[in-house]
Amino acid sequence: MSDETTSRRRSGKPGHRQSRKRRYTAWAAAGAAVLAGAGVAAQDSLATTTSWPSAKVYTGRAFDTCTAPSLSAMKAWRTGFYGAAAVYVGGRNRGCAQPNLTASWVKSVTTLGWKLVPLYVGAQPPCQSGSSPEVITASTAASQGAADGADAVAGAAALGMKPGSALYLDMEAYDITNTACNDAVLTYVRAWHKALGAKQYRSGFYGFSSSSAKAVATATDRTNLPGNLWYAKWDKVNTTTSDWPYASTLYTGHHRAHQYMVNSKESRGGYTITVDRDAWDAPVAIVG
Numbered sequence: 001m002s003d004e005t006t007s008r009r010r011s012g013k014p015g016h017r018q019s020r021k022r023r024y025t026a027w028a029a030a031g032a033a034v035l036a037g038a039g040v041a042a043q044d045s046l047a048t049t050t051s052w053p054s055a056k057v058y059t060g061r062a063f064d065t066c067t068a069p070s071l072s073a074m075k076a077w078r079t080g081f082y083g084a085a086a087v088y089v090g091g092r093n094r095g096c097a098q099p100n101l102t103a104s105w106v107k108s109v110t111t112l113g114w115k116l117v118p119l120y121v122g123a124q125p126p127c128q129s130g131s132s133p134e135v136i137t138a139s140t141a142a143s144q145g146a147a148d149g150a151d152a153v154a155g156a157a158a159l160g161m162k163p164g165s166a167l168y169l170d171m172e173a174y175d176i177t178n179t180a181c182n183d184a185v186l187t188y189v190r191a192w193h194k195a196l197g198a199k200q201y202r203s204g205f206y207g208f209s210s211s212s213a214k215a216v217a218t219a220t221d222r223t224n225l226p227g228n229l230w231y232a233k234w235d236k237v238n239t240t241t242s243d244w245p246y247a248s249t250l251y252t253g254h255h256r257a258h259q260y261m262v263n264s265k266e267s268r269g270g271y272t273i274t275v276d277r278d279a280w281d282a283p284v285a286i287v288g
Contacts, residue, residue, distance in 0.1 A: 053164030055283040063275040066096040076269025084115035090155035091121035092134040122148040125174035127181035145188035149195025166283035168204035171212040190224040204228035230257035
């Protein structure tokens with residue numbers, strides 16, 4: 001049996017993102033109680049306009065894993081259980097090499113029927129619990145966000161992901177009660193969002209339901225925030241509605257995704273991969 005299992009860490013340290021134990025610790029430390037945000041999220045339109053391509057929305061189960069699997073594995077895993085896969089298109093804090101992730105691979109897996117979720121691991125919070133090659137600083141947060149947003153667009157475009165695609169910014173857990181830190185993060189996120197919009201790419205955000213995602217969802221100033229929210233809440237419930245932790249008016253109309261299970265070692269067609277499971281109801285990449 002072929003084993004395509006990878007370590008599970010998004011940070012700049014070896015592997016993927018934080019270990020499950022560490023992530024739960026950071027999650028709890030950030031505060032388990034979630035307050036519903038005020039106002040309605042600024043959402044990127046799904047409709048066709050004179051200037052923006054229509055979004056491609058996928059609704060169903062998705063998976064994310066550190067290294068994009070081989071084309072053979074993607075063929076074997078095309079059983080109907082998952083319909084979309086997240087891939088790491090760039091960022092200085094991307095934790096794994098991507099030998100399979102090429103424009104040819106993107107085209108081939110899309111032809112197989114897969115939808116792709118582009119994920120970018122940009123600069124991380126200045127008050128993060130670990131360390132990262134790129135860290136946000138208050139004085140340069142806006143310029144960092146703009147540069148990383150442009151880099152995310154370039155990386156996605158090089159893989160054949162067209163304008164109108166949604167690109168998701170990965171922000172790991174941090175203490176959102178640290179006002180200076182939180183302000184720097186939101187400044188960075190807004191600049192990243194604007195850089196994507198300048199090239200007609202939709203913005204999305206991945207974060208923890210009680211920390212980084214909460215910071216975006218409950219921000220009082222709703223301007224220039226990502227229009228699609230992918231929240232990590234490991235309750236093993238495949239939904240984007242019944243466990244939605246914020247105001248019910250936020251991110252409605254196909255703008256939500258939920259990472260509901262992590263470190264699930266699964267075998268299909270002779271290929272074993274350790275994945276996180278996601279309930280998806282949001283835009284994905286436009287290819288072809």
